[in-house]
Amino acid sequence: MPELATAARQHLDAPHLAWFAKRILLPLAVLQLGMIGLGLLVTKALDDVWPFTVEDGLNRYFAAHRTDPLNKVTAFFRLVGSTPVIIGVTAIAAFILLRTLHSWREPIFLCAAVSAQAIVFFFTTLVIDRQRPEVQHLDNSPPTSSFPSGHTSAAVALYAGLALILVMRTRKWLFWALVLVPVCVAISRLYRGMHHPSDVTASFVNGALCITIMATAILRPGERTGSS
16 A cells, blocks of 8 residues: 555654654553553452452353354354454455545554554553453463453454444444444453453453544544644
8 A cells, every 4th residue: 555655654754753652652651551550450459359259250151051053153253353354354444445535544543543452452461461261261262361352452443443434434324333343242252251351341441542542643633743
């Protein structure tokens, strides 16, 4: 996408690098610290406090009511939130947005939101060490902490990010379909025994705040150093 690369180079002079640090790097650093702090609260300080003492009851409920059709449906949504699919859909969506909207803002926003949540997720898992729920796991456990859910935060950033773009472009009829995708991904992770409820809840926070940060910085016109 040469147009995307050219637009990016045009916005990398010194004033815009300062703007970038202030509007993106600083909020992301705060979010990173906040996610790590939240993880420590959930796994250390509040692990014996309600509702964290009873949250795994939902995992046990799902495990006790599994059926073959639900196993297949949740396997599909697990795939929808998987890293290869997220990367592929993000790349295709960014290309389509660039070609149809003739604007660099929307594709860069989408790629930035998805990338940001992945970074926050990765560094959070390096600090937080939480075991998976004590139920049968229907998927192979990746070598990362259960907190937070990478599938869920990636789905929020991608599909809710796309929903935001569609709302801004008045294509509201697709909004709810896209917003429901991360909800289904989150439920599938609980159903399949891969995450505690607080894991996916934190992932909604991560994905939503990454969308907010990138939307504020990239999608709002006229918000540039030296232009005000």
